[in-house]
Amino acid sequence: MQYWLMKSEPDDVSIDDLAHRGEVGWYGVRNYQARNFMRDAMQLGDGVLFYHSSCSEPGIAGLAAVSRLAYPDPTQFDPASPYFDAKSSPGQPRWLQVDVRFVARTRLLGLDELRRYSELAGMQVLRRGNRLSITPVTESEWTFITSLLAC
DNA sequence: GCCAACGTTGGC
DNA sequence: GCCAACGTTGGC
Numbered sequence: 115m116q117y118w119l120m121k122s123e124p125d126d127v128s129i130d131d132l133a134h135r136g137e138v139g140w141y142g143v144r145n146y147q148a149r150n151f152m153r154d155a156m157q158l159g160d161g162v163l164f165y166h167s168s169c170s171e172p173g174i175a176g177l178a179a180v181s182r183l184a185y186p187d188p189t190q191f192d193p194a195s196p197y198f199d200a201k202s203s204p205g206q207p208r209w210l211q212v213d214v215r216f217v218a219r220t221r222l223l224g225l226d227e228l229r230r231y232s233e234l235a236g237m238q239v240l241r242r243g244n245r246l247s248i249t250p251v252t253e254s255e256w257t258f259i260t261s262l263l264a265c
Numbered sequence: 266g267c268c269a270a271c272g273t274t275g276g277c
Numbered sequence: 278g279c280c281a282a283c284g285t286t287g288g289c
Contacts, residue, residue, distance in 0.1 A: 121275090144273095145284075168275055225276080243282035245274045 116160050117251040118151070119239050120178075120214070121167040129164050129176035129219050137181055137215040141189045142197045144209060148248040152184045152212050161256055162214050165239065166222075167247075173224035174259065182213035220263040233258045 120140065122128070132138055143149055162178040186207035189197035202208040228234055238249040251259075 123275095147284095172276070243274095245283065247274085 115157065116155060117253065117256040118160060119163040119165050119249050119251050121165045121247040123168045124166045128166065132164065132178060132216045133219055137213050139213050140211045141187045143211065143247060144197065145247065148246055149210055151248050153210050156180050156184065156212055158183060163251060163259060171222055171224060173222050173228065174220065175222055176219045177217040178214040179217050180212050181215035184210040184212050187211040223259065223263060
């Protein structure tokens with residue numbers, strides 16, 4: 115069992131969208147490091163901090179869980195998709211996704227607030243210039259954040 | 266295999 | 278819209 119922070123642009127898929135749909139495919143990852151986390155490390159039931167990025171209030175907006183192991187991301191084969199990859203093929207898919215299911219909506223735990231806790235100072239998402247859309251979260255970080263959000 | 270150019274991410 | 282950070286591409 116591991117824990118992850120996964121970024122989504124709320125204009126694309128927000129925590130409310132996930133709450134409404136129950137489960138979504140995490141399509142559109144086009145970074146090898148993030149893909150490898152999904153392929154090699156994610157397990158069913160892993161905890162996910164659902165993070166809203168590229169928006170007016172970036173931060174953690176809810177909780178989710180990995181509900182399906184890595185499988186090919188269908189958008190890579192769709193010429194109409196912005197995530198189309200001509201160098202990928204169904205026989206040799208380059209990009210993968212997992213499914214995540216809704217667990218809870220939380221208050222928005224903003225980036226500014228996250229930065230205030232020394233317990234979270236090591237989080238990858240807080241590092242300057244960080245762009246990785248999926249990052250591992252330690253058990254102590256997970257425990258700290260979920261207890262904050264339970265209040 | 267180096268590295269400059271380029272593109273993307275994402276906070277501000 | 279700006280710009281820092283950094284991953285990717287491609288010429289050599």
